[in-house]
Amino acid sequence: MYKKLITNLFTGLGAIALFSVLPKNGNAQQEFKPFENLFTAPKSYVVTHTNTPPVIDGDVNDAVWQQTPWTDDFRDIEGDLKPNPPLRTKVKMLWDDSCLYIAAQIYDPAVWATLKHHDDIIYRDNDFEVFIDPNKTGHQYFEIECNALNTIFDLFLNKPYRNNGNAMIGWNAEGLRSAVKIQGTLNNPSDTDQGWTMEMVVPFKSISLGDNVQIPHDGTLWRINFSRVEWDTKVVDGKYIKLKDSTGRNLKEHNWVWSPQGVINMHFPERWGYLQFSKGNTNNTVFTLPYSEQQKRYLWLLYYHQKQWQQEHGTYATSIKKFGLKSKMNIGDKINILQMEATAHQFVAFITDKTDNTTWSINQEGLIGKIKSPSNE
Numbered sequence: 001m002y003k004k005l006i007t008n009l010f011t012g013l014g015a016i017a018l019f020s021v022l023p024k025n026g027n028a029q030q031e032f033k034p035f036e037n038l039f040t041a042p043k044s045y046v047v048t049h050t051n052t053p054p055v056i057d058g059d060v061n062d063a064v065w066q067q068t069p070w071t072d073d074f075r076d077i078e079g080d081l082k083p084n085p086p087l088r089t090k091v092k093m094l095w096d097d098s099c100l101y102i103a104a105q106i107y108d109p110a111v112w113a114t115l116k117h118h119d120d121i122i123y124r125d126n127d128f129e130v131f132i133d134p135n136k137t138g139h140q141y142f143e144i145e146c147n148a149l150n151t152i153f154d155l156f157l158n159k160p161y162r163n164n165g166n167a168m169i170g171w172n173a174e175g176l177r178s179a180v181k182i183q184g185t186l187n188n189p190s191d192t193d194q195g196w197t198m199e200m201v202v203p204f205k206s207i208s209l210g211d212n213v214q215i216p217h218d219g220t221l222w223r224i225n226f227s228r229v230e231w232d233t234k235v236v237d238g239k240y241i242k243l244k245d246s247t248g249r250n251l252k253e254h255n256w257v258w259s260p261q262g263v264i265n266m267h268f269p270e271r272w273g274y275l276q277f278s279k280g281n282t283n284n285t286v287f288t289l290p291y292s293e294q295q296k297r298y299l300w301l302l303y304y305h306q307k308q309w310q311q312e313h314g315t316y317a318t319s320i321k322k323f324g325l326k327s328k329m330n331i332g333d334k335i336n337i338l339q340m341e342a343t344a345h346q347f348v349a350f351i352t353d354k355t356d357n358t359t360w361s362i363n364q365e366g367l368i369g370k371i372k373s374p375s376n377e
Contacts, residue, residue: 032297035304037262039297040079043273044287045071045224047093053101053201054094058150058181060103060197068092068282070105071258074228079260087195089128089228089256095277097215100202104128106228107195112187112240113148119169122146122153123229123253128198132207133223133269134214138366139165141223141269142207144173148196150180160267163365175203189235216277221290225261225272230254270300270366292360292370294331295351298338299362301325302349306342306364315344316364 032039048068055062074089076082087107094101106128113125122145123129133141138160145153154173159165178200184193205213216222231253232243242250255264259273274293278285305323306316320327320340327338335354340347345364350371352359361369 032301035301037079037081038268038271038300038304040260040262041289042271043072043259044276044289045093045273046276046278046282046285046287047095047100048282049218049277049279050094050096050101053096053099054103054199056177056179056199056201058179058197058199060092060105060181060199064094065092065103068094074226074256074258075260077227077255077257077261077264077266079262081262085230085254085256087230087256089226091226091258093275095216098203098205100204102130102198102200102202104198104200104226105195106197108230109192109194110189110233110240111148111182111184111193111196112233113151114187115147115151116149118151119153119155120151122151125149125229126231127229129227129229129266130200130202131225131227131266131269131272132202133272134207136221136223137368138269140209142173143167143266144176144200144202146178146180146198146200148180148182148186150178150198152176152178157267159365159367160269162265162267165267173202173206175201175206177201187240189238189240218277218279220277222275222277223269223272224275225266226258227266228254228256230256270296270368291332291334292358295336295353295360296362296368298329298331298336298351299349299360299368302338302340303362303364303366306347306349316342316347318342318344320349 050064050067052064054064070090070092075084089107090105092103115122115125125147127145127147130144131141139158141157143155143157154171154176156168156171157165178198180196180198182196185191204215208214232251233240234243245251261268261271274287276287302320302325309317309322320338325338329336329338337352337354340349348361348363350359350361359371361371
């Protein structure tokens with residue numbers, strides 16, 4: 001959701017203080033305290049390669065779509081902290097050598113939409129949203145929103161809002177196409193609808209940075225998530241009207257997602273699901289979290305600790321000992337070293353595999369990178 005237009009609640013990760021008082025997920029590992037809700041396992045989807053692209057007409061029952069499965073039904077954005085949504089949402093995907101294809105099934109007994117102009121703030125209607133980070137850096141990612149009128153809002157973010165990122169609304173996903181089909185009637189409270197379906201084609205060139213088009217290959221991994229915004233409404237004079245609280249403000253919208261974020265904020269890209277591209281038989285492909293992604297979890301743990309420390313003390317900590325973190329750990333059967341270089345206002349953390357000296361890093365802006373081992377290793 002592009003919520004900076006209203007308020008930027010998470011600048012500087014200001015919401016981190018909330019995490020320590022939320023109920024904890026008992027399945028999360030103890031080593032990730034007090035941020036367990038940010039370390040539940042993301043969803044994964046192995047996407048099938050197709051030689052026949054689907055016709056983009058909003059019909060998700062085309063024969064081409066039968067070769068790939070639906071995701072699990074969406075859950076509340078906070079995951080186990082909230083009940084499952086009362087209305088179902090699910091997604092499936094395909095790809096070829098030029099595009100990613102997305103189909104969404106949104107069940108809704110009251111289909112409505114009002115926004116008709118490109119780059120209207122679509123989440124003010126009920127909507128369906130796509131978030132894509134092709135490079136898995138946590139920066140330079142893409143968001144696309146669509147309502148039941150098939151109105152598109154597409155934007156590029158240089159970094160998350162919590163790190164003072166800017167939404168570039170002027171960016172357009174060149175070549176993007178979408179279509180919506182309504183199972184019922186639009187904006188008609190006198191009947192009960194089944195919902196609406198959406199198809200979208202996202203050209204790889206439209207979400208590639210610079211002049212080089214980044215075409216996935218067999219085994220390529222992206223971070224991706226999907227969100228559904230749903231408002232509580234009532235019918236007044238034959239129209240759907242949002243419910244308001246005692247102060248006259250709209251009630252908070254519901255946020256239902258494919259891969260739970262653990263926090264009411266879609267702009268934690270490290271919490272998105274994994275999309276693995278495959279040219280083989282995806283029925284026989286089991287997703288396994290790559291070793292490098294397991295390493296990065298410890299970088300994010302240190303990042304969250306640092307942001308909470310900064311909020312409480314006004315500066316960053318200069319030692320990981322402040323957080324009770326160990327510098328040496330086993331990830332699987334490999335020994336890793338966690339290090340940090342920090343001043344009062346900046347930090348860079350490193351995790352290094354002692355077997356091959358492969359090092360990943362994260363800085364105070366949540367930028368993930370692969371670098372050479374730090375000199376003080």
